[in-house]
Amino acid sequence: MGWLWGDSKTTDQQTDPYSKLDPGLRAFLEKESPLKYEVTQPSPARPSPDAASNEYRSQLGWTEPPPSTTQQPANAPSTSAPAVPPESLYQDGRYAYLWKNYRPRAEIEAASQTEADKLRAVIDAYNDRRAAIGRAAVENCVLEQMAERECWESGNFRDMMNMCRGPGRQFMRCYTMQSRFLKALGYLSLERSEAEEERIQMHADRLYHEMLAREAAAEEARKSGMEAPVLPPLISKESTTAALGADSAWAEAHKRTEELGPSTGLNLSDYTPDRQEQIKKQLASLATREERELEMQLIAAERRSQLEIAERVQERFAEERKSRESRRERGKETVGDTIKRIWGWDQDDGK
Template identity: 40%
Template sequence: MGWFDGWFGSSTTTSDPLKSLDPKLREFLERESPVKIQQQIQEAEQAAAAAATKAAAAAEAAISAATTSQTSQQNSADAPTDSRPKVPKESLFQDGRYAHLWKTYRPYAEIEAESKTDHEKLMDVLDGYKERKHNIGRAALENCALQQEEWVNCMKSGSWEDRMQMCRHQVQRFEKCYTMQTRFLKALGYQSVYNRPAQVEEDIQMHADKLYQRMVEQEKAIEAAKQEGLPVPKFDLSIPGAAEMAPAIQPRPDLEKSWKEKLEQLPEEERAVEEAALRADLQAKAEVAKNVQKLWDEQEKEKQQRKAEGKATVMDRITGAFGSK
């Protein structure tokens, strides 16, 4: 064998230093030579790079497929929005769930309106007009809270002279504030539109207070000019925004004449505001009359329908008899 020759000094010479090695050892060294190890490393790196490329391509394909699926799902979710069953706003599930339970739903206000008598409908219209006047007074009181507080403090702990006069000056300031605030609120259309957002009404109330404060400053400037002997400054006394809300209803000649007589008794700086308030009141009354006439027309239509169907009531006959006379 090979290693015996090496031990006993074999004279065989060769240029291959590995020739004298054991064939198995030589085979092992050839298999594990650095060149082949580097080749194996390169092959492993190439295989890893190919695997990474395949993995990246697979991941990109998966992402693309997921994006396409998500887009299609979104489109499919957006597309049938109109085809979803509609539910009323009272439902907590606006996506159409339990729509079959809401098919026969009717708002309580609608049912209550149908069950009301003609007298109740008429009273609702009149109560709405009264409530508007009440709300205007309440808003004017809120805007005049400082003047009212001044009056109350004067009555509690005011000077002896003011209390002897029943706080006359404070009462006058409060009454003037309340009157002018009421006029501004009417002229600006406060509570003139049914079911208007509360924020809009609050903005109108704040704007009315701003106009009143501006009017007070103008009066102070006019008074100061008179005391100093200077020319009286001229101010724009019109109400911003009142022209756009000018009512289409024109007053009767006799009513317009009474308006002029009333306006002539007021100071010049208050006439424009009072006239705008009068016109706003006329518009509100015209709306009430329009609603009342609408109720009467509906009642007459229902009465004629019952008469045509042969279901006329005793009240229909009585009203018809008095109407024929």
Template identity: 35%
Template sequence: MGWFWGNSSDDADPTKKLDPSLRGYLEQESPSKYTPTTAGVQAQDRTPSHEKPAEESPSPDRAAESATSVPSASLYPDGRYAHLWKDYKSLEQIEGPTTSPAEKVVEKFKQRKGVLNRAALENCAEEQEVLSMCYKSGDFTERIKARMTLCQKQNYQFSRCYTMQLKFLQALGYGASFEWDTDKEERIQMHADKLYHRMMDYERRVAEAEADGREPPPLKSLFKSEAEMAAMPDTSQSSDELVIPGGEQLPAGYKPRKPLKNMTPHERELEVQALKQQMAQRHVYLEEVSPVLRAEHEAKAKRREKFTSWFGETIGSWLA
């Protein structure tokens, strides 16, 4: 029996009254199997699947809280996986520092060579560009000539700039400290470039004076001021001695790679200052590894004492 306010269960399937062959054809051609609706289906089930409720945008307070709760070691600044990174500890924090003083000195020595080369190239960027343009500029004949002569003049200027800048950086202690201070190292790099151009300016004025038959300008120290030079005792040298501005001499027994007589006065002074800095740097390195050397010396003395009591002085010293 039917009801006035609804359909019976027999009328729930509209395809029930169709011809069986037509119904079979519809089921065969339909992309998805037809499922009859029931009276108990709710309205939210009939909502299309492609319509998704809008995601709630995080409030400003919640966003600020997530930003401040991001661990420093996290690779994701937006806060992803913050719960995994909050308890993260590096290997150095867990096991402690594993670099020995000797390894630290060796690593610092290698790093300093790299930073010195990079700083010298930066200070000689103009000379390097001039050398590069020598091979590229001009017509075909000039480029062939440049390649045949290897741009001898420009190559010499760049090579001398790089060598002198490297010496000035070493003499001023660039990259010598175990703790890198960017502002300090930049000031040293700029001062090294300033001293180099001051030396080149003096050599240019000397060459002009010789060409005009005039007296060369007075020789001044690059590393010492007028007040420091006035406070020093008079160390005037005879004409047969090599002049070194600043009044300092090379340590006894030290022979530079290039003879002093083949250097300009400022190059001699630079050689002295670079040697002084090299000796000071060696002293710093020795102080860094002195605890290790002292411990090794004490251990060797104990072994010698033990082996000497067993095998005698000669064999014990050899085994230790």
């Protein structure tokens, strides 16, 4: 029955290749080879350091087990900080020694920025937003731009003689009005998400086409000898808040304007005399009442956007003034701080 349960000799031969050799060859190897072949036996398991330490601890009367370096302590929080920052490709702890002193670039730049750098960052962000308005307006006027391009590429002789004036005017009016709608709806705001930016751009395009539809309806009424229908304003508090959201940049700017005064429309007293004359001439050049009302809404909405930028700049000036006062109290006033204090920069705006 050895074939059923296995033979110990067969098992030894499988584990020992020396036993498979011919007896004559084995005798020759034992005679000629200076080294004797020894059958390797599995080495016994070495006692772990933990077992030895436990034995010594029991001899000293210590019954508590030693603290483990791999296990988390019982009083530690369940959610521990990751071994590496999220910028690392390996989140399992590899190369953690390379990331132990890592600081994000934004944090380093924020810590090394001076008051002038912070103020310059606000101005640069405002200029970037103005450039982004131009790109968004071109995206909304892509059909008018394509019509002008097709006129130049494959227009008839009359269009070429007129320098494609018709499509060019349509594109320029679309670009100008879309830019103004974007400014009025808060596209210049520095604190906006991508979703809000998309909503503002879509709503500006919707307002422009609604303006064209109203102009066409008024022209049809004029040709037929009827009065133009009285429609609600394009930019109203209820419709704009419903389109952009109650927490949008437009809603915040509108709320800020309401706190400054009872009127949310166009107030000429808020502008300089020269600007007042410009606004009056601009309104007088418009033919219809609807165009004048829309122009006043756009001017008032653009002012709300400018007030937000002005408040942000004033905040930076206030932070700079506090920093200069702190350095002066600690006896570390610089030459620039002294010059600004002599020229009266430390005084508040209301003084």
